Every structure is written in C-alpha cells, then in structure tokens.
Amino acid sequence: xxxxxxxxxxxxxxxxxxxxxxxxxxxxxxxxxxxxxxxxxxxxxxxxxxxxxxxxxxxxxxxxxxxxxxxxxxxxxxxxxxxxxxxxxxxxxxxxxxxxxxxxxxxxxxxxxxxxxxxxxxxxxxxxxxxxxxxxxxxxxxxxxxxxxxxxxxxxxxxxxxxxxxxxxxxxxxxxxxxxxxxxxxxxxxxxxxxxxxxxxxxxxxxxxxxxxxxxxxxxxxxxxxxxxxxxxxxxxxxxxxxxxxxxxxxxxxxxxxxxxxxxxxxxxxxxxxxxxxxxxxxxx
Numbered sequence: 326x327x328x329x330x331x332x333x334x335x336x337x338x339x340x341x342x343x344x345x346x347x348x349x350x351x352x353x354x355x356x357x358x359x360x361x362x363x364x365x366x367x368x369x370x371x372x373x374x375x376x377x378x379x380x381x382x383x384x385x386x387x388x389x390x391x392x393x394x395x396x397x398x399x400x401x402x403x404x405x406x407x408x409x410x411x412x413x414x415x416x417x418x419x420x421x422x423x424x425x426x427x428x429x430x431x432x433x434x435x436x437x438x439x440x441x442x443x444x445x446x447x448x449x450x451x452x453x454x455x456x457x458x459x460x461x462x463x464x465x466x467x468x469x470x471x472x473x474x475x476x477x478x479x480x481x482x483x484x485x486x487x488x489x490x491x492x493x494x495x496x497x498x499x500x501x502x503x504x505x506x507x508x509x510x511x512x513x514x515x516x517x518x519x520x521x522x523x524x525x526x527x528x529x530x531x532x533x534x535x536x537x538x539x540x541x542x543x544x545x546x547x548x549x550x551x552x553x554x555x556x557x558x559x560x561x562x563x564x565x566x567x568x569x570x571x572x573x574x575x576x577x578x579x580x581x582x583x584x585x586x587x588x589x590x591x592x593x594x595x596x597x598x599x600x601x602x603x604x605x606x607x608x609x610x
Contacts, residue, residue: 390419390472391418391419391420391461391463391470391472392416392417392418392419392461392472392474393417393418393419394416394417395414395415395416395417395461395474396414396415396416397412397413397414397459397474397475398412398413398414399411399412399451399483400412400413401518402574403453403484403485403518403519403574403576404450405574405575405576405610406610407450407452408452408453408454409450409451409452409453410450410451410453410480410483410484411448411449411450411451412448412449412450412451412457413446413447413448414429414438414446414447414448414449414459414474415444415445415446415447416438416444416445416461416474417443417444417445418443418445418463421443422465424465424466425463425464425465426463426464426465427440427445427461427462427463427464428461428462428464429447429449429459429460429461429462430459430460430461430462430471431449431451431457431458431459431460432455432456432457432458435462436449451480453480453481453483453484453485454480454481455480456476456477456478456480457475457476457477457478457480458473458475458476458477459473459474459475459476460472460473460474461474483518484518484519484574485519485576485608486513486519486520486521486570486572486576486578487513487514488511488512488513488514488521488570488578488580489511489512489514490509490510490511490512490568490580490582491509491510491582492505492507492508492509492510492552492566492582492583493507493508493509493510494506494507494508494552495507496583496585496593496595497593498558498585498587498592498593501557501558501559502555502556502557502558503555503556503557503558503564503585503587503593504553504554504555504556505552505553505554505566505583506552506553507551507552507553508549508550508551508552509526509549509550509551509552509566509568509582510547510548510549511524511540511547511548511549511550511568511570512547513547519572519573519574520572520573521542521570521571521572522571522572522573523539523542523570523571524539524540524542524548524568524569524570524571525537525538525539525540525568525569526538526540526550526552526566526567526568526569527566527567527569528554528556528564528565528566528567529564529565529566529567530556530558530562530563530564530565531562531563532563535556537569552566558587559587559591560587560588560589560590560591561586561587561588561589562586562587563584563585563586563587564583564584564585564586565581565583565584566581566582566583566584567579567580567581567582567606568580568581568582575610576608576609576610577608577609577610578607578608579606579607579608580606581606584596
C-alpha cells in the first residue's frame with residue numbers, strides 16, 4: 326500500500342516538474358518578447374530623437390541662412406575639348422534691396438549673377454577634375470554677407486567613366502616563348518551620365534603596339550574576356566596589355582592590366598598585380 330502511495334507521489338512530482346518546466350519556458354519566451362519590444366522601442370526613440378535633431382538643425386541653418394532658396398543644375402553633356410560641364414546656379418536672397426549685388430564665388434573666382442525678379446542666376450563651366458565649391462556673396466552698399474551653398478569634391482565621377490580592370494590568369498616563359506592564359510575582367514562602377522561604347526585590348530612589346538582586338542560588349546557593368554596568347558620575347562624585352570575604352574562622349578581611356586619583362590638572364594620578372602593592375606594611364610579625346 327505504501328509502495329502505491331510512493332508511485333503516486335513520484336507521478337505527481339513528475340507532472341509538477343513538467344508543468345514547472347513549461348511555465349518557466351513560457352516566462353522566458355514572454356521575457357524575450359518583452360526585451361525585443363523594449364529594444365525596438367529604444368531604436369524607434371533614438372530614430373525619433375535623431376530626426377528631431379536633424380529637423381531642428383535644418384531649421385536653424387535655414388533661419389541663419391542669408392538665402393530663401395537656391396538651386397544648382399548640372400548639364401547632361403561633357404565638353405570633351407576642355408573637360409568641363411555647364412552649371413546653372415540660381416539663388417533667392419531673403420532680403421532684397423535696390424542696391425543689392427549678388428556674386429557667385431567658385432573656388433575663389435567671382436562671377437556676377439544676373440537679377441531676374443527676386444532671383445539671381447549665373448551659368449558657368451566647371452572643370453570636372455577640380456573641387457567645386459559654391460559660395461554666394463551678397464553686397465549691399467559695401468556690406469558683404471557670404472554663405473557656402475554646396476561643395477562637390479568628386480565631380481568627375483558624374484561624367485568620367487570609373488572602371489577597374491585586371492588580368493586573372495597565369496603567365497610563363499621558356500625557350501623564347503612568353504605565354505599568358507586567363508581572363509581580363511572589366512568592372513564599371515556607378516555609371517550614370519556616361520557609358521562605355523567601345524572596348525579593345527592592345528598588346529605592346531617594348532613600348533610598341535603589336536596587336537589590338539576589339540572586345541564584344543555584353544553589358545555595361547561587368548565584362549569578362551578570355552585571352553590565351555603566345556609571344557616571342559628575348560632578354561630585356563617587356564610586354565604589356567592594355568584595356569582601351571571609348572565612352573559616349575568620344576573620350577578614350579587606357580588602363581594597364583598586365584606588365585611582365587624578361588631580365589638580362591632570360592628569366593621572367595612578373596610586374597603584377599602591384600601598381601600595374603587596373604591603373605589608368607591616360608584619358609584623351
């Protein structure tokens with residue numbers, strides 16, 4: 326009889342343990358959900374605070390600004406003769422008087438802005454390889470107020486092709502034969518106002534062009550071209566492979582992707598992938 330009571334007690338304890346474990350599991354899941362909710366609310370609060378700070382900062386800047394509004398518009402076409410692009414800048418001062426004169430200060434060079442109603446406008450040509458810092462100068466009877474409205478440090482990336490090219494493969498030299506076998510990979514980055522129109526691969530020996538082949542373009546972002554060639558070289562000879570790209574403006578880019586040489590003892594000296602790999606050599610029209 327006592328043994329039966331013992332079995333019952335053990336069964337009750339077993340069931341109680343299962344209940345307790347399930348209860349603890351539910352509590353842990355509830356705590357996890359609560360913690361996730363707290364973290365989520367903290368993130369939302371931080372975002373709201375950052376937005377408030379940003380809005381306040383923006384309002385303070387606008388309040389302190391001498392301008393009611395401004396606009397900077399870049400032209401779509403690049404002038405390939407001098408590598409400039411047309412830019413039109415318009416500003417509307419907060420306070421306008423009959424004697425006010427508005428100048429545009431670009432990289433410390435002044436340009437007079439023409440008045441059109443309450444707006445002042447200037448059109449200039451910006452050299453794409455120079456920093457482009459725009460400042461407005463309001464002159465009212467000799468009293469000047471100055472404000473920076475925009476800065477562009479990498480204007481060339483809007484118009485000049487940005488690409489990376491390299492050779493992925495092997496090279497060897499023996500019995501007067503230099504061989505290279507692999508893929509030339511060309512990656513274009515951030516194409517917006519420009520695009521590649523024509524691509525070729527040229528081979529030079531001792532600075533003299535020996536061969537050039539056009540590459541079939543299958544896209545404007547990434548191109549892979551397989552090469553497998555054999556060239557006769559001697560001691561002190563140097564071989565180079567270049568990528569030639571022509572863009573929609575007619576500009577030509579030259580990138581070196583492979584450069585090896587044979588030393589005076591007839592041994593192969595590999596010059597890649599350090600400075601040679603994907604380096605731009607020139608841009609010309």
